[in-house]
Amino acid sequence: MTQAAKHSIFIVDDDQDDRESIRDAFLASKHHQDYIFMKNGEQLIGHFTDVPAKLPSLILLDLNMPGKDGRDVLKEMKANKTYNLIPIIVLTTSSSEKDRKVSYELGANCFLTKPNSFRELVEITDCIAKLWL
Numbered sequence: 001m002t003q004a005a006k007h008s009i010f011i012v013d014d015d016q017d018d019r020e021s022i023r024d025a026f027l028a029s030k031h032h033q034d035y036i037f038m039k040n041g042e043q044l045i046g047h048f049t050d051v052p053a054k055l056p057s058l059i060l061l062d063l064n065m066p067g068k069d070g071r072d073v074l075k076e077m078k079a080n081k082t083y084n085l086i087p088i089i090v091l092t093t094s095s096s097e098k099d100r101k102v103s104y105e106l107g108a109n110c111f112l113t114k115p116n117s118f119r120e121l122v123e124i125t126d127c128i129a130k131l132w133l
Helices: 016-028 041-050 070-079 097-105 118-132
Strands: 008-012 034-038 058-061 088-092 110-113
Touching: 008 016, 008 041, 016 034, 016 118, 034 041, 041 070, 058 070, 058 118, 070 088, 070 097, 088 097, 097 110
Parallel strands: 008 034, 008 058, 058 088, 088 110
Antiparallel strands: none
16 A cells, blocks of 8 residues: 655744644644745745745745735745645634735635634644645
8 A cells, every 4th residue: 555645735924833733733633744834934935946846735824924924925926837826825813804805816725814722723724634635
């Protein structure tokens, strides 16, 4: 029996605890993938510029980060033919309808508000994995 290939998931969030919680939530529902942490938009865009490597299967993107925020990343990624097909899920603390609307206008594939409990985060990441991977 061959083992299924692992997907790479970029988790872009300025909060280290949030990055780790998101990864742990995926792992709690038995989604063992390659999780790559990035602390801001500059690091994500720099990764693609500096290291022409295998593209991720999915990007989980925080919206509100210092420097290059999620909106800036969406604009750049979706304007680039090499990267515009990578699914980007905005996973943010914001529940603002304006943020949701702008995210979709900039090309986000999904907009989710971070839940208040780890149990809910496990449910959300399980759905993400089943839908996008």
